[in-house]
Amino acid sequence: GFPLVVKAERSLAWLDGYGQALETRYVTDRTTLKDIWARYALYGDVLVQSRVTGHGVGLGLxxxxxLLVNCFQYRRLHEVPLTGGGSAYRVSETLDPVLEEQATQLVRQLRWHGAMMLEFKYDPYAKMYWFIEANGRFWGGLPLALAAGVDFPQQLVALYQNQPVSRSTYSVGVRGRNLERDIDWTRSAVRHADIPTTRIVSDALKLVLPREHIDSFSIDDPRPLVSEVRHIGCRLIDAVRRRKRLSASNARENELRKNPQQIRSCLQQAQRLVLVCSGNIMRSAFAEAYLExxxxxxxxGPAIISAGLDAQPGRLADPIARNIAQDHKLSLEDHRARAxxxxxxxxxDVIFVMERTQVAEATKRYPAHASRIYLLTALNPSLPIDIADPNGEGPATCQTIFHQIIDxxxxxxxCITHQRQRLP
Structure with missing residues (x-):
């Protein structure tokens, strides 16, 4: 029964020569399941699993x-996102014989040669492991294995050079964290009512303990840590600046919704409407086709053109968007994304964007045109302020978004039609 977990065959898939991130999704009803399935099935097989509770356990091997050569077990203490994902903070554990036996059988049946990570959920109440997935590559918690005493990279090289590789003993209770991801976890945890503040503070303070390790830090080469700290600092500064721009944008948009005369005046003089979203493969592409x-x-009438703030020039319109456009007797078959x-x-020009963050970003990039950048929903206060990005969603969500665009x-x-009719 629900809730269920929906996974694509690959977290980054390719279609028409372009990549598409496909995140693991939790669904709580049949309609959403069908919607997400329709999207993910475009890129390959889709896996649906029951959602199980417990903490994440990784087995690097x-x-x-x-034949199983080496094995290392660790428990995930922090995952990003909070609902389950890559580990940000983890601790080495004693190898459980049950998991070791399962790993032994799996690699034997696959005749596996190389590195692999097995992911489990452990339910401490039922005292049961649930197998989640296997990844035939190195894993995010690899630095913890090195800190605990298992040099998997060196052993993999030896393996492919047909040199002997022996089972490593490792230290239990060693903790390691990806500093940047753990900061993201902390920010999310602070906003999450179910995670005690005492735990958040305690986990942060453990950073100074001797058995704690930062993934990017090494005594013989501190440069990765310096680079990571610099990147964290830049992200913080960017976040503060974005918040300021967004605050100013929100104030302006609220005022325009109350008094939209400025937008109407611009539209009456406009020679071209520029419709903007992120990738120019769904929302703005549909809006352009509709107005055209x-x-x-x-x-x-004014000229109509669409573009994307982060578009990959030449990319085809999204396949689901193309299908839904046909339902509206529109064609996106010849559309190609523009930046x-x-x-x-x-x-x-009058520039319409889909979200408040895009008002702020477009204003930052094109300050000379700031007074002519507006939210598409500004003249219809009955709609949500932002028209959300349906990229990665299924047909039902996309259809809803396209109806919002029409409204x-x-x-x-x-406004444009009445002005043109009044002209001599």
């Missing part, structure tokens, strides 16, 4: 032609 069809039969930087903006465009169309 090395095998030679189906409408104004193509009305002489004197906003490819356009030469003029004082006669947002209606007052824009009315």
């Amino acid at each position: 090395l095998a030679r032609d189906g 069809k409408l104004f193509s039969s009305q002489p004197g 906003l930087t490819m356009l030469e903006l003029t004082e006669n 947002a465009l209606e007052p824009v169309i009315d």
